Amino acid sequence: MTDPSYPAPGGGAPAQQRLWSRFLRRPLGVTALAVFLLIVLAGLFAPLLAPYDPNLVDFSLTQAPPSAEHLMGGDSAGRDIFSRLLYGARTTVYGAAVACLVGVLLGVPAGVAAGYFGGLTDRICSSISDGVQSVPGMIVLLIVAAGTGADFTVLMMTVGAFMAPGYYRISRSRALAVRKEPYVDAARVAGLTHTRVLHAHMVRAVQAPVVIQSALTAGVAMGMQTGLQFLGIGTASTPDWGQMMNDGFRTMGTHPLILLWPSAALGLTIAALAFMGSTLADLISVRTEPVSRRRKRAVAPDVEVVPATGRLEHPVEDSALRIENLRVTYRTPHGDKQVVRGVCLDVSPGEVLGIVGESGSGKSQTVFSALDLLPAEGHTSADGIWIGGEPVGDLPRAKRHALLGTRVGYVPQEPMSNLDPCYTIGHQLTEPLRSVHRLTRTQAGERARSILRRVGIDDPDRVLASYPHQVSGGMAQRVLIAGAVAGKPQLLVADEPTTALDVTVQAEVLELLRELQEEYGMALVIVTHNFGVVADICDRVAVMRHGRVVETGAVEEIFAKPADPYTAELIRASLDDTESRDDLDAAWNKAGRTVRT
């Protein structure tokens, strides 16, 4: 599910436009933005705007009050304060920009990698980030100043390095949230490499939080650089607000205006940045997750050995998918929980296998294991998993994903959350065709158009140019089916493909899946809780409950003579559309089993 506090990760073009127009309706945000832009422009155009050379000394101007010629008067050395203030804005904005840039370059890639890959990467990056935070920044800055002859750019780069943990935390938190989005899983099943997924989904997701963080970081960096300049660390020939404040501080008893001007300029700039940042944060409600200082190492749970259940019908070499004695275990606060308990099943090319069972029976966990989509806390073990006759269980991840991308298509349960709101449907359909199947842009566009027509979309160009929110749920599911079969996979896995759809659309989608399966000669595995769906399109069925296969067989045989009372009850409940748990439990117990909860 998308983080409810953060509607569209990163925002697509329309989301960004909406955000921009909402920002423009916030008077405080608009005023802050206008003030900040004025200060930036004043700094940029200081050579044009400043009436005097900022370093020109005119002794008659020493500590002079404001006048028509010298709007803010003169400082203790007889220089024009207004001109120095304009040049000082330049230095301040430049320094803040350097610090933000370094912070972004160090913090964002590390945060995104830590959130996306997790595990060791996360532990290493988080330890470095924690380490940087514990270093006393001011002492390091003084050492750097002494070592570099107070080089301003190097000093601001050092400030940026100390700001990097802020960027790290926020990027990691967004990447963690987006990593759980179904469309990221879908992209991985489509065979996109980590680099592509990171580029396509993660970078966009962190854009808005990074902008907000930059507004806040720039303010802090300005405060730090002014502090350094106030202490006399910096270049005397370049006017800056810190030097000006130092000058004013020494004479504030007699000439308070000399201190007031640079202090007001700094205060105004930092306030403008803070209000801009808080208005943006308000609009998109960014919340960061604290990075735990001591993350617990994920320990693989003990896998309980259970007898295998289910029946294998085909030799390995004739199967499109074969799963032998699969166990999936989660480590929970209440102990290890085995949610798939020794499942065996297979499907051959051209065959449709239904995996049916009530909610929580382990159907999705079974197919997720085959697709390598289990969350990090899920631990899989099996005697073997084969795709197209090739063992995949022990393959390195990259190879396994490459295989999945070319041989397997996946149709998920929730069409809308499996499409990235940031990109047009055209982009999402053509991206795997180009990067995995090596089609050119034109070929990928042509293929996307023809496959959309094939799945019953009459105006493919309009749909290709649309964002997910601009199409209906049924249309989105057709798009996902099109994407899943566009690469002509040998195996199509559909996880409750009709559950989220209107009843009128459900039959059409099932019909479409059956047609495509026959046309391409694919094996189809369809996960469902509904025996009606099984009756409609499956050849064979595996009935599951409590993580085990209760019964496997040809659909007609199971409908005609279910061997297990639980199957009989599930068929009755499904076809009557009344899934009563009591009846199902009674049927389960009748077979001499105990009810597991």
Ligand SMILES: Nc1ncnc2c1ncn2[C@@H]1O[C@H](COP(=O)(O)OP(=O)(O)OP(=O)(O)O)[C@@H](O)[C@H]1O
């Ligand atoms: N991350 C997790 N941590 C612990 N248990 C989990 C996790 N994900 C799933 N489970 C448990 O695994 C069991 C099987 O879930 P699964 O999603 O496979 O069910 P399902 O048969 O597909 O049903 P549904 O159609 O409701 O998804 C459930 O009891 C579920 O609570």
